[in-house]
Amino acid sequence: MVLLRFLLLRPQLALAFFLMSLGACTQSKKPAASVDAARGRHEFRYTNPITRDTAVSMRDHFIIKVGRQWFCTGTSMPVWSGPNPGVRLLVSDDLIHWRQHSWLIDAKTLPANCPYNGRFWAPEIHYIQKKYWLTVNSGQVTAQDPKGMKTHSIWLFSADKVTGPYKLVNGPLTPHYNNDATLFEDEDGQTYLYCSGNGLWQAKIDLPTGKLLGEIKQFRGAKDANNPGWMVGGIEGPFVLKRDGTYFMFFSTWTRGYEVGLLRSKSPLGPWELAAPEPIFGTRKREYRAEMARNGGYSNLVFADTPDPYQETGHNAIFEGPDGQLWSSCHYFFDQRSTPLADWQKVPQLGIEPLHFRNGIFAIDGPTWTEQTVRY
DSSP: OHHHHHHHHOHHHHHHHHHHHHHHHHHHTSOSEEEETTTTEEEEEEOSSSOOOGGGOEEEEEEEEETTEEEEEEEESOSSSSOOOEEEEEEESSSSSEEEEEEEEEGGGSOTTOTTOSOOEEEEEEEETTEEEEEEEEOOOOSSOTTOOTTOEEEEEEESSTTOOOEEEEOOOSSSOOEEEEEEEOTTSOEEEEEESSSEEEEEEETTTTEEEEEEEEEEOTTOTTSOGGGTTOEEEEEEEEETTEEEEEEEEOSSEEEEEEEEESSTTOOOEESSSSOSEEEEOTTTTHHHHHHHTOTTOOOOOOSSSEEEEEEEEEEEOTTSSEEEEEEEEEOTTSSSOOGGGGSOEEEEEEEEEETTEEEEOOOOOSOEEEEO
16 A cells, blocks of 8 residues: 555656566566567576476486477386376477377287386487487396396387387397496497496497497495595486596485586596586475385484475486576476475476586576576
8 A cells, every 4th residue: 555655646656667567477477488579599498307397207208309399208107006108298389398208118018028127217319320329227027027127127129210110239238137227329320338236337438339348337426535525325317428538427315315426537438437426406405205214224414405496406417598698407306395385396307407516517507486587
């Protein structure tokens, strides 16, 4: 009422207030990506999590840009309770609105004796040597092993198009449990396989045959003596890129929540060292996997909860964003202790953030949960 009287006595201010309100309403209706024609500038607006749909819920999101579209795959639901539907492919024209494209691997079509018909975890698609290479982590379901975990390892497929069809090249690539496989091609054309499995592993790989060149070796365990406390719960989800002659490896840990750490090396096969003493991204919640922390002996770690509303933001991958720069994708999972939660908030969804390079290392600001604007 006081504001109304004030504006009635000052009509010029009232007009200005009205125009400001109109401008705010107009701005809220702009598309996710827009162009300021007068200045030749582009604007991209987004709010995490990007997807808000139980039908396309995934973990471990991996995005690849092909032409003017983005394609996304990941670990489909259900994650923990046994076989899941297969390898899902989503597509988007603007990085905001996603729709189901197809199943790269449809579990319903696989025979009972298929050696990779279990849980399809953390698939990735890499464009190398003019072909698309799909890594899939799975095992064979049997009566004795209904989740296929005893034979869970890495399988390599290839295709001429990002949408497939994909044909099996080789698998399993390793003789023991491995997961979260990723590929990296160096400037000299040599290719490398990195993965997890009670730590981080690496090897050179010949993609046309899918054969490892030498033995795959573990180079870092979660409980190595030189590791900080925030890594002891477990490490997984490697992703490698190169910048200014230095190799950087992103990885995730679930010790204090779900956080992303960063390693670096002058060689694609190490030795790898921590590029930063603390995680470069992620969320920390004191009660996250509390029972696992107690059983693992690290429940006494001292830290403060992050202010975000999530319990998980991790297992990231890097892709080309709307501005032509590098961005990070991963799953964003709301804190399940929060109430009430919408159905889509009870399952993991896609989140994205710009990737920055500061002081010689990569950084990811966030995680964010309010509207963000990137101008370029």
